Amino acid sequence: MTTHPNTPAGWYADPQGTPNQLRWWDGAQWTEHTHPGQPGQVPPQQAAQPHPNPAKVQHQVQHQAHVAPGGSGGGTLFTEPVLVVNQKAKLIELTNEYSVFDQHGRTIGSVVQIGQSTLKKVARFVSSLDQFMTHKLEIRDANGQPHMVLTRPAKFIKSKVLVTRPDGQPVGEIIQQNAIGKINFGIHVNGQQIGAIKAENWRAWNFAIVDHTDTEIARITKTWEGLAKTMFTTADNYVLQIHRQLPDPLLSLVVATALTVDTALKQDARGFG
Numbered sequence: 001m002t003t004h005p006n007t008p009a010g011w012y013a014d015p016q017g018t019p020n021q022l023r024w025w026d027g028a029q030w031t032e033h034t035h036p037g038q039p040g041q042v043p044p045q046q047a048a049q050p051h052p053n054p055a056k057v058q059h060q061v062q063h064q065a066h067v068a069p070g071g072s073g074g075g076t077l078f079t080e081p082v083l084v085v086n087q088k089a090k091l092i093e094l095t096n097e098y099s100v101f102d103q104h105g106r107t108i109g110s111v112v113q114i115g116q117s118t119l120k121k122v123a124r125f126v127s128s129l130d131q132f133m134t135h136k137l138e139i140r141d142a143n144g145q146p147h148m149v150l151t152r153p154a155k156f157i158k159s160k161v162l163v164t165r166p167d168g169q170p171v172g173e174i175i176q177q178n179a180i181g182k183i184n185f186g187i188h189v190n191g192q193q194i195g196a197i198k199a200e201n202w203r204a205w206n207f208a209i210v211d212h213t214d215t216e217i218a219r220i221t222k223t224w225e226g227l228a229k230t231m232f233t234t235a236d237n238y239v240l241q242i243h244r245q246l247p248d249p250l251l252s253l254v255v256a257t258a259l260t261v262d263t264a265l266k267q268d269a270r271g272f273g
Contacts, residue, residue: 054105061103064223065239077109083240085258161260172253218242
């Protein structure tokens, strides 16, 4: 495939390949990949993690979420007591993207929306029809390997998020329980409720996560990202604090809630519509 010296890095169609076969040009050489966005496939630009500002993340945790400094966990999405989830700021959100850090500002994962067609992106751009669309997010570790898939089917009034492993094995469901007042979600496994996510104000900014005994086991705090970002972009930033070691599948579902809250509740306000 002939390349002009000034060709910018990015995805290009392979004229001799299959319809979903693309080539990634990194500025020096070509590599072949399946179409970005397919479950389990990690495009190079998504696998590469951003370089966080540790001081900024620590300020977000300690001074905005008011979480006291603590010892490090195991350095993964499922072994850290504090997860910082920051959405990539965009004027118009066509693809959801989040970076996940530990409390010290080290990158430990990412979340990327997958499976979107061009037609769906156009619809998101010109309208506010997100609630009538199915959204799928892939939770990946620091190496870009998927660990969980979150699927929010099209909703009318209440949201439901299905949580599975990358191979399709069910983990559980997060089901919105009410549409008026302080929003609550039930955490379900095999049809049984094992916990809940309870909004602490009507704007659904902060949430307490409780187990089946109604004891708080974790907390989600939305953090202020600055006036300019709040007014002109779609970024949402959260800190998830897990109070104690949790068994699976409760642990996996608690980690998933940090992403579910934004996707389930705030998806409908995107676009120009």
